[in-house]
Amino acid sequence: MTGDYAATVHGDPIPKARVSVFLNAGGTAPLRGAGNRAINHDTAAAARLHIAALSARAERQRQRWATQIVVTDELARRACAERGLAPPDEVLPMRLLTVPETAVADLGSIVAAALAHSPAARALLAELEREQHIPEAAVRDYYDRNRDRFLTPEALRRGVDPFDTVEPSDVLPYDHVREGIGQELRHATARRAFFDWLDQARADVVYAEGHEHPGDPSHPDHEHRH
Structure with missing residues (x-):
């Protein structure tokens, strides 16, 4: 792989420029822990070096994170095409959206951000949800x-x-909530199907140095949080 590509998908390159455009559309998170306390010059210099190192590490991880969003968008676009779904209107919205913390907690930051930014990923998830059949017994x-x-x-x-004895009149009738439960279960099952699809689809992705998955233990900056 030449230096122009962040990754390849089935041998097709994804230019680094596509990742850079996505990243440059948003702001940079401020450094944390950089106070204004009075300290001696040696300590101040060491602190500046430490902060610079943390900043560089954060930027490298941010680049790897952005690569995952762009790759997920590309994989989703291909999956939509294979399924005969109408192609999304845009490749990837080139602005960083705010992703709800609840979505990050439920899905992880990469999948949550991909679904927020990628019309193709959302279209694929919607199709997977339509495919789910939840038995009445469930x-x-x-x-x-x-x-x-x-x-x-x-x-x-x-x-x-x-969790104590509950009168039947204290509980909403099954027929009143049955449809909502079914929708909730279909949604949850579709999300699991999306995770399974993404794990399989990413198996053939090859990443350039500096664009690996943020949790890949093969690079020194890796971190994996649940």
Whole structure:
């Protein structure tokens, strides 16, 4: 692979410029821990060097993170084409969006950001959700095991303990919540299918030095957080 490419997908190059454009569209996070306390010059110089090293490491990891977003977008576009889905209107929105913390917690920062930025990734996830069939027995089982989620407003006002004896009238009827449960289970199953697809699709991706996965232990800056 020449120096012009961040990665190859099935042998096709993804230019580094595509990653750079994506990165340059957003701001840079401020350094943390750089206070204004009075310290001697030697300590100040050492602190500056330490902060510079942390900053350089953060930028390298940011580049690797951005590469994953761009690669996921490319893989999703190819998957959409293979499935005959209408192609998204744009390759990748070239502005950094704010990703909700709840999405990051549920999906991880890479997948959450890819879904936020990539129309192709969202189209693929929507198609995977349409493909899911949730058996009636699974919906009913979820309802029976999670009665605390289906207390009536009146029961909630009275402080009914869902894990104690609950009157039938304190729980929303199954027929009233059945459709919502089914949608929630389809959504969760589709997300798992998306993760499985991405793991398989990334198997044939080759990354250039400096563009590896942020959690890849083969590079010294790697970090893997759950």
